Amino acid sequence: MTDQTPIAAADPIDPVLLDRMAEVAVKVGLNLQPGQDLLLTAPTAALPFVRRIAVHAYKAGAATITPLFNDDEITLARYGHAHDLSFDRAPGWLYDGMGAAFSANCARMAVVGDNPMLLSGQDPDKVARAARANAVAYRPALTYISNFDINWSLCSYPHPAWAKQVFPDLSEREAIAALARAIFAASRVDQPDPVANWAAHNAHLHDRAAWLNGHRFHALHFTGPGTDLTVGLADGHAWMGGSSPASNGIVCNANIPTEEVFTTPHALRVEGHVAATKPLSHQGSLIENIAVRFEGGRIVEAHASRGEEVLRRILASDEGASRLGEVALVPHGSPISASGLLFFNTLFDENAASHIALGNCYSKCFTDSALTPEQVAAQGGNKSVIHIDWMIGSDKIDVDGVAADGSRTPVMRKGEWA
Amino acid sequence: MTDQTPIAAADPIDPVLLDRMAEVAVKVGLNLQPGQDLLLTAPTAALPFVRRIAVHAYKAGAATITPLFNDDEITLARYGHAHDLSFDRAPGWLYDGMGAAFSANCARMAVVGDNPMLLSGQDPDKVARAARANAVAYRPALTYISNFDINWSLCSYPHPAWAKQVFPDLSEREAIAALARAIFAASRVDQPDPVANWAAHNAHLHDRAAWLNGHRFHALHFTGPGTDLTVGLADGHAWMGGSSPASNGIVCNANIPTEEVFTTPHALRVEGHVAATKPLSHQGSLIENIAVRFEGGRIVEAHASRGEEVLRRILASDEGASRLGEVALVPHGSPISASGLLFFNTLFDENAASHIALGNCYSKCFTDSALTPEQVAAQGGNKSVIHIDWMIGSDKIDVDGVAADGSRTPVMRKGEWA
Numbered sequence: 001m002t003d004q005t006p007i008a009a010a011d012p013i014d015p016v017l018l019d020r021m022a023e024v025a026v027k028v029g030l031n032l033q034p035g036q037d038l039l040l041t042a043p044t045a046a047l048p049f050v051r052r053i054a055v056h057a058y059k060a061g062a063a064t065i066t067p068l069f070n071d072d073e074i075t076l077a078r079y080g081h082a083h084d085l086s087f088d089r090a091p092g093w094l095y096d097g098m099g100a101a102f103s104a105n106c107a108r109m110a111v112v113g114d115n116p117m118l119l120s121g122q123d124p125d126k127v128a129r130a131a132r133a134n135a136v137a138y139r140p141a142l143t144y145i146s147n148f149d150i151n152w153s154l155c156s157y158p159h160p161a162w163a164k165q166v167f168p169d170l171s172e173r174e175a176i177a178a179l180a181r182a183i184f185a186a187s188r189v190d191q192p193d194p195v196a197n198w199a200a201h202n203a204h205l206h207d208r209a210a211w212l213n214g215h216r217f218h219a220l221h222f223t224g225p226g227t228d229l230t231v232g233l234a235d236g237h238a239w240m241g242g243s244s245p246a247s248n249g250i251v252c253n254a255n256i257p258t259e260e261v262f263t264t265p266h267a268l269r270v271e272g273h274v275a276a277t278k279p280l281s282h283q284g285s286l287i288e289n290i291a292v293r294f295e296g297g298r299i300v301e302a303h304a305s306r307g308e309e310v311l312r313r314i315l316a317s318d319e320g321a322s323r324l325g326e327v328a329l330v331p332h333g334s335p336i337s338a339s340g341l342l343f344f345n346t347l348f349d350e351n352a353a354s355h356i357a358l359g360n361c362y363s364k365c366f367t368d369s370a371l372t373p374e375q376v377a378a379q380g381g382n383k384s385v386i387h388i389d390w391m392i393g394s395d396k397i398d399v400d401g402v403a404a405d406g407s408r409t410p411v412m413r414k415g416e417w418a
Numbered sequence: 419m420t421d422q423t424p425i426a427a428a429d430p431i432d433p434v435l436l437d438r439m440a441e442v443a444v445k446v447g448l449n450l451q452p453g454q455d456l457l458l459t460a461p462t463a464a465l466p467f468v469r470r471i472a473v474h475a476y477k478a479g480a481a482t483i484t485p486l487f488n489d490d491e492i493t494l495a496r497y498g499h500a501h502d503l504s505f506d507r508a509p510g511w512l513y514d515g516m517g518a519a520f521s522a523n524c525a526r527m528a529v530v531g532d533n534p535m536l537l538s539g540q541d542p543d544k545v546a547r548a549a550r551a552n553a554v555a556y557r558p559a560l561t562y563i564s565n566f567d568i569n570w571s572l573c574s575y576p577h578p579a580w581a582k583q584v585f586p587d588l589s590e591r592e593a594i595a596a597l598a599r600a601i602f603a604a605s606r607v608d609q610p611d612p613v614a615n616w617a618a619h620n621a622h623l624h625d626r627a628a629w630l631n632g633h634r635f636h637a638l639h640f641t642g643p644g645t646d647l648t649v650g651l652a653d654g655h656a657w658m659g660g661s662s663p664a665s666n667g668i669v670c671n672a673n674i675p676t677e678e679v680f681t682t683p684h685a686l687r688v689e690g691h692v693a694a695t696k697p698l699s700h701q702g703s704l705i706e707n708i709a710v711r712f713e714g715g716r717i718v719e720a721h722a723s724r725g726e727e728v729l730r731r732i733l734a735s736d737e738g739a740s741r742l743g744e745v746a747l748v749p750h751g752s753p754i755s756a757s758g759l760l761f762f763n764t765l766f767d768e769n770a771a772s773h774i775a776l777g778n779c780y781s782k783c784f785t786d787s788a789l790t791p792e793q794v795a796a797q798g799g800n801k802s803v804i805h806i807d808w809m810i811g812s813d814k815i816d817v818d819g820v821a822a823d824g825s826r827t828p829v830m831r832k833g834e835w836a
C-alpha cells in the first residue's frame with residue numbers, strides 16, 4: 001500500500017520471538033514427525049502465529065495442516081441472534097472427524113489465550129448448555145487426548161482481550177506487547193537456541209522427577225504461613241515432569257510452558273490446613289484467599305475472602321470434587337513466578353507455584369501405566385468431573401518428603417529445591 | 419486504541435452493502451432453514467464478511483455455524499517448506515466429516531475470491547498432485563453438492579490480491595473498493611430490498627428456462643468469429659436457471675450472482691470448432707485464446723496462445739475431461755458483461771457470457787431428476803473428476819436451436835436473446 005493508507009505502527013509482537021515460539025511449539029511441544037497430519041485450533045486473532053506454526057510444521061514434515069479457527073465475534077453473534085434450540089447443538093460431524101484424525105495418528109495443537117471474559121455478560125444457562133453440548137460431542141475424540149494416545153500440545157498467543165485483563169492499566173497495544181514478552185519469557189523462547197534450552201529444561205525436570213521417584217515418599221508435608229498440610233501420595237504413584245512419550249511413541253511437551261513435576265495424591269490421606277498463595281480465576285470469577293481444612297482426604301472446611309460461593313459450588317460438583325487429584329512442585333524461582341504476574345490462565349499460573357488440584361487424577365501418574373480405572377481408585381487415585389489447580393507454593397513454604405517409616409527428607413526450602 | 423496507533427483509514431468496503439450481501443447469501447443463496455447446521459468455507463481475508471454471514475445465519479435459525487478458513491500464507495508455506503510426500507496427502511478426516519454433515523442436511527456456503535494467481539509461481543506438478551489428492555478425498559462429500567442433495571451456495575468477497583488482478587492500475591485500497599462495488603452490483607445488492615429484487619430476477623430466469631424446455635431442442639448451433647460449433651443436448655435434458663429446489667426440498671440459489679440458463683450436452687454429440695471469448699483462469703494459471711475442435715463429442719485438437727500446457731493437462735485429467743458436461747446461455751447485456759470487467763473468477767465470468775464446461779455434467783439437468791448414474795450416462799451425461807467452465811459467448815455470437823427434424827429457431831442474435 002503506497003497511497004492514503006497511514007504507515008502501520010510497529011507490530012507489538014516481536015516477529016523473531018514469535019517465530020521462535022512457533023518453532024518450539026512444533027519441535028518441542030509436538031515433536032511433530034515427518035508424515036504426520038496436524039490439526040490445530042486457534043483464535044482468529046492468532047492468525048500471524050498460526051502462519052509461523054505452519055512454516056515450522058511443514059519444515060518438520062507435516063503431511064497436511066488443518067487449522068480450525070474460533071472467532072469471538074462469531075461466538076457473540078450466536079448469543080446475540082441464535083434461536084434457543086441452537087444452544088443444545090454442536091457440530092458433531094467435526095468432533096467425530098477430529099476423532100477419526102486422532103485415531104489415524106494426527107498430531108493435535110491448541111493455541112490458547114481466548115478472551116477469558118468473553119461470555120461473562122451472556123445468559124449463564126445458554127453458556128452452560130452450549131458448553132455441555134460441545135463437551136458431549138467432543139468426548140469420544142477427547143479420549144485420544146486424555147489417554148495421551150497421540151502427541152499433543154498447548155501453547156499460547158496474546159489475545160488483545162486477555163492482554164488487557166493481565167495489564168488493565170496499559171493501552172491495548174502496550175498490553176499486547178507486554179503479554180507477548182511475558183509469554184515468550186515463560187515459554188523460554190526469549191533466548192537464542194530455544195530448542196536446546198528446552199532439552200536442558202526437560203532434562204532438569206526429568207532429574208527432579210527421578211529423584212522424587214527414587215525416594216518413594218509416602219507423603220509430602222507442606223508448612224508455611226497458614227499452611228500445615230500432609231498430602232499422602234497414591235500407592236504406586238509416579239512423579240512426572242517435562243516431556244514424556246505419548247502412546248504413539250512420540251515424546252512431546254503437552255504444555256508450553258511447563259515448570260512442574262507432579263503426581264497423584266491419595267484421595268483418602270490428606271490431613272491439615274492450607275492457604276492458597278494466589279487468587280484462583282475460574283470461568284470468569286476470581287476466588288481470593290482460599291483457606292481449607294482436610295480430614296481423611298476430604299475438604300471439611302472452606303473459606304475465601306472473595307468468591308466463596310463459587311468455591312462452594314466447585315466443591316459440590318460431585319463426590320470427588322472436594323478431594324485432591326494432583327500435587328505438583330514448582331520452584332519459586334521459575335520464570336513465571338519471577339514475572340510476578342497473574343495470567344488468569346492455568347497454563348501459566350499453575351507453573352508459577354507449587355499447587356494442588358481438586359478433582360480427577362491423571363491415570364498416567366502411576367508406575368504401572370496400564371492400570372484399569374478400578375485399580376487406579378484402589379491405589380488412591382481420585383475421580384471427578386472437575387480438575388482445578390490452585391496455588392499453595394511461595395517463597396515462605398517448606399516441603400518435606402515423609403517416608404513410610406516416618407523419616408523425613410527436605411524437598412523444598414523457602415520455595416526452592418532443597 | 420488511544421495511543422500511538424494511527425487513525426485507521428475508512429474501510430474500502432461499504433459496511434451497509436456488505437451486510438446486505440450477507441443477508442442475500444443467507445436468505446437467497448442458501449435459504450437457510452431454522453434448525454439447519456451451516457458449514458462455511460472462506461479465505462481468512464473474508465473474516466469481516468463471515469462475521470456478517472454468521473449474524474444473518476443465526477437470525478435465520480442456524481443451529482451451528484462451522485467456518486473453515488483457508489489462508490494464502492499457510493498454503494504458500496506448504497509449497498515453500500513441505501516435504502514432497504505432503505503433496506499426495508489430504509485431510510480425509512475433514513472431508514469425510516463434511517460428508518457426514520451434508521448427509522445430516524447441513525447447508526453449505528462457500529465464500530470464493532481467493533488470490534487467483536497464488537500458485538502461479540509454484541511447481542505445477544505439486545499443484546496438480548495436491549489438487550488431485552484433495553479432489554479424491556472430497557469426492558464422497560462433493561457428491562451431496564453435485565447431486566444437489568442439500569441447499570448450497572457460492573458468493574464472493576474482494577480478496578486484496580484478486581482486487582489487484584482485476585484492477586492492476588489502482589492502489590490496493592482503491593482496487594478493493596472497486597472490486598467490492600463490482601461484486602455488489604453483480605450480486606444485485608446495490609439497490610434497496612435486494613431480497614425482493616432477487617425474487618424478480620429468479621422469475622425472469624425461470625421464464626427463459628421454461629421457453630427452452632418448451633422447444634426441446636436436439637442441439638444448439640453457435641456461430642461467430644472462430645466458432646462453428648454444434649452442441650448436441652442430452653436425451654431428456656432440462657434447462658435450469660435461477661433458484662431451484664435441492665433434494666432436501668429447500669429452494670436456493672447455488673450461485674450469487676447468476677445470470678445463466680444451462681443444461682447438459684450430449685457427451686458424444688458435439689461437432690465443430692470453437693474459440694474462447696475470454697481467458698480462462700485455472701488454479702493460478704491464465705489460459706488465453708483457447709481454440710479447440712470436437713469430433714464425436716471429444717476434443718481432438720486444442721490450442722492456446724498462452725497456457726497451452728495447462729490446457730493439455732486439464733484435458734488429460736481423465737476420459738471425460740475432453741468432453742462437455744454443461745452448456746449455458748447468458749445474454750451479452752447481463753450486468754456482469756456490461757461491467758466490461760474480466761474478474762478472473764468463474765462465478766462472475768461465466769455469468770458474463772454464454773459458456774461450455776469440460777467435464778462432469780449436473781445430473782439434475784434432466785427432466786427426470788431421479789436418474790441413476792448409469793441412466794445419466796445412457797442419456798448422454800458426461801462423467802469426469804473435473805468441471806471447468808469457459809466462455810464462448812460475445813456480442814458477435816449467434817445461437818440457433820436445432821430440432822430433431824433439423825428445423826431451426828433463433829435463440830440468440832449478437833449475444834442477446836432473439
